[in-house]
Amino acid sequence: MVKLAEWRGKDLFRKYGLPLPKGQVARTPEEAEALTRNGTVPLPCVIKAQVLSGGRGKGGAVKFANTPDEARVAAAAILGLEFKGEKVRELLLEEKLPIAKELYLSLTLDRSLRLPILIVSPQGGVEIESVDDSAIDKIPVHPFPGLASYEKRRAGQTLGLTGGPAKSLDRLLESLWTLFQREDAELVEINPLAVVGDGLVALDAKVIIEDDAGFRHPEWDDIQDDRTPLEEVAREKGIAFVQLDGNIGVIANGAGLTMATLDVLKEFGGEPGVFLDLGGTDDPKKVTEAFLLMAQAKPKAVFLNIFGGVTRCDTVATGLVEAMKQVPTAERFPLVARIRGNNEKEGVEILRAAGITSIPTLRESAQAVVAAAGGKA
Amino acid sequence: MVKLAEWRGKDLFRKYGLPLPKGQVARTPEEAEALTRNGTVPLPCVIKAQVLSGGRGKGGAVKFANTPDEARVAAAAILGLEFKGEKVRELLLEEKLPIAKELYLSLTLDRSLRLPILIVSPQGGVEIESVDDSAIDKIPVHPFPGLASYEKRRAGQTLGLTGGPAKSLDRLLESLWTLFQREDAELVEINPLAVVGDGLVALDAKVIIEDDAGFRHPEWDDIQDDRTPLEEVAREKGIAFVQLDGNIGVIANGAGLTMATLDVLKEFGGEPGVFLDLGGTDDPKKVTEAFLLMAQAKPKAVFLNIFGGVTRCDTVATGLVEAMKQVPTAERFPLVARIRGNNEKEGVEILRAAGITSIPTLRESAQAVVAAAGGKA
Amino acid sequence: MTVLVDERTRVVVQGITGHQGTVHTRQMKQFGTQVVAGVTPGKGGTEVEGVPVFDSVREAVQRTQANASCIFVPAPYAKDALLEAVDAGILLSVIVTEHIPFHDMLVMYHYSRSKGGRIIGPNCPGIAAPGKAKIGIIPNVVFHPGRVGVISRSGTLTYEIVNGIKEHGLGQSACIGLGGDPVVGTSFVDALPLFQADPETDVIVMVGEIGGTAEEEGAEYIRHHVTKPVVAYIAGRSAPPGKRMGHAGAIISRGRGTAETKLAALSAAGARVARFPYEIPDLVAEIVAKQAHR
């Protein structure tokens, strides 16, 4: 799941021939001024912070400018803002267009139908979650025949388009469908999609690409995402790692078991701070790496909960003991372990030899780690 | 059904990135000489008549040349040849390659499976009809997932390819499949497909495109086909018209009825010379046009056999009477009519007024027209 | 139900506002068919021959519970029309349109089938069960209710034969015109079991033509699964190879699809083979007479 910044999404849109306002990225106030002064971005223009979180408008991250000087001032005001933890480093400057109507349009996956779904609403410019279901049309699209003309007509009808804008929609949907498939997108959202004159223009572009398809998209390699630096390192190592707000680090194998472990900790008053899913591995080095990564997150205590399958208990124990050697004494954390399943005996023995006791039940081990972290259990 | 000349087929192949020998079209002996002299076509080269019928090799329509002078002489020998009724006007000159092996490969429609089918054989360079079934592999390809990698591997295995040629096959099949679908082809055949060095080269190219898909291929408009001039005129008017060897012209409505009428005539000793299927029409002008077209084929007698459905009997009768007025007396032909079905009475009456009697049974009317043409009935 | 259609069949006509659509809507209604809706995008809200027109099949189905479609839209739009019908839940579609590219038809056929749908045609006259319902363009006048089932790749030749059966004092249980294209939604092997299973059919007439192997496959099916008497005719005995005889599917290519092999296969499968179209009613009458004697 890689969210693209608006300007990257619009670069993709441009590649597939979708209708966009004239615009350009700026990284300094001076650049913003120059772009508007030399006509690259016509005036009046809108200046938008390129951050991944939504709700920019309300947060002061979108401003308008009528002159190059105004553009510089606005750019200076937005650049460097912290926006939901994300610093603004890029701005998108775009011509301000005479909007007749704002619509909503997206293509995403319907997990239940197991089909792509085209979602349209005549109420654009607001979050789609806030729009009443009766004003939203959901059109499943089957990948075999692809997006059919009758489906495009249906979308046009729901959006209340006729004439030029309806024709524009036809082409736009064709392009968007191609983009959705070829770029392995999880979501392409245009909100608002604006009626301007006799056609349509995509005022915003939200694109989420599926990183599992990265093997056919070498061009994605250098794309920044909204992962934390540690999450990014974990991703490169093939470890599922999510930073949360608490102080207990959880290492488990398997997404379900890891989540269940978090749930149990929370139930006993603990606050999980790291979700680390080892996945299936029988390489002790990967386990060591995972632990060292965990150490970098500076947890108050760590809970290791393993049910051995593909990942054997002795492999995990070996990797863990090695990791503990490598963590400087000052950075060590209390560790509670529970290892069960394949090669359990061997694993428990390896841990014991290193001075770590494996507590066999989930309840007791969870309570122990919450206590170690200073929680209420 | 439009058969493309080899050079046109190869132009399409080139567009889709299929591997071809270096080559160029020549229309005069001098051009042939120049192309080989200036290196456009490397020597030694092969010079092939661009005619649509097969078996060119045996017919003296393919020659080799080692020098520009030989190329000119060979070109002069081939140009102007009559080949199964078709005059040679174009030559394809191509470099002669060191062929390690000749294979067969085609993509066409399997009507029973209702699927495209990939046909491969390690025995290339001969007509596929003469190859034993055990040396042919037929691989159905479903349009939903498209040509799968495992299908390409299977083709490579049947062709006995490994290493470079196998990799070349992979790319070639991908391109050919794309061409087959995008160009609305009925048949793409490469025979022989040659192993040359570490790769593959398409030595011949047979492409048949489906003219029903012409609405999405304006680029086909100027393509010559192997239709006779009258057949071409008929095609433009939307009349199914086939010239045969006999002397009785048959006009009927509907392909099945027209064929059945031919069969009956033949059974009674007649020789059908024109198959003219009016199709479904209720425009008397179209009927008139069909008759005038028939007159141009100079039949000894004409049999009109109509069963009125969409095409009403009175429409046909009106059109026929109008046509008879327009045919010069000298070119008139004996006409036997049988009109049945929708508005039969009205039609029979119109014909009677013009001096034409409709014979209601197929047997008697067929016998009458065979007699009129001087046949044995 | 006789075969595929009956009094409960509720037809939506796609392309109803075109000339053909309008004419045949009238004739289908005259036949007694429940034509409940028409569809032409942009013409929703109007009426044709007393039938309400909608902008989409989905709307037509929601409002009128249409359960079968008759498609008259021009070839370039036919694929879309069929997909629309299938996605609207319609499981029986008769496609009259001719000149649909076979690449389109491959998608239409396999998509429809994956949803459990059946296509008759394209380039076909449709299906009719006298006294019950008709979807398509076979002239009403040739029919008379009876117990002869007709399956044919032809159009007018079918009318001629069906009419001949009527003129012999017999009638038809149902008639399916499969269509003359290389790829058809319903072929002989698909249609034969319907008539074999139909209690209202005593004799089956099969009208084939040159091109492809649909008749040979039908013969194979007859050999193993059909117990009712079959009378067969093949058009195109005198057709030369390599020439497309009016129908896109009627072509002898590379030595395959000749009338001889088809006739031999049908004959070997136990079908009575007619040499002339006008022999068919005679053969049928003969069989019916024998059945009556038993």
Add this chain to the structure above:
Amino acid sequence: MTVLVDERTRVVVQGITGHQGTVHTRQMKQFGTQVVAGVTPGKGGTEVEGVPVFDSVREAVQRTQANASCIFVPAPYAKDALLEAVDAGILLSVIVTEHIPFHDMLVMYHYSRSKGGRIIGPNCPGIAAPGKAKIGIIPNVVFHPGRVGVISRSGTLTYEIVNGIKEHGLGQSACIGLGGDPVVGTSFVDALPLFQADPETDVIVMVGEIGGTAEEEGAEYIRHHVTKPVVAYIAGRSAPPGKRMGHAGAIISRGRGTAETKLAALSAAGARVARFPYEIPDLVAEIVAKQAHR
């Protein structure tokens, strides 16, 4: 047959020569499964764990009558592997491979379905029926033949729970790991009817997690069609929205897919809901004890 597999299941392992393929072929055989063939293109003619290896699934099926597939091939080739299995006539495929792009899986799912095939997974531990057969990677040791059916979106959590059932002195009729991806071939609504219909299953355990609405749809199915007792657990109650929790499918997006709505739906449908994984065996034992009393 219990559920999907039994003694007649003949497994071909696609990607058998890889590390995972080899290890799990051995373990499947140890479980008692008939692993009859392996496939790795280019490795035909070799053997792995006593199992003959072929170049193609078609060949494997022709020679060994394999009727189910276990797919271990890497994500970029998984789509092709599944298509190959389906085209070779295999109607049950377990895909262990993770990280398959969902766009690929959409094609795999709909193509397989159009041919009447069923996919378990991808990114799943597979299916096992103790004493009969196993396709996939669930550790053999957690099983004991019995009458509890388990359906789960998780891997190791399932092992833990299945093992807990065993440690309670109970056993399993079958266990299906559905897989953790957003698009899976078999979902709760597809698996529930199998256990409901299975005479060897008395209780159904359903292990869900956050993301999507598969549990809600399962609950709806339970409400209308399942008469057997159901014990349910949902992992991810403490997960924050917008974060992918290990599984590609485990994400709360735009307020949908929370544990709360799932638990509420299951509870309303009459399922017993466990708050902790270790409560599941207790609840199951309680139900079994009551059933014995009746």
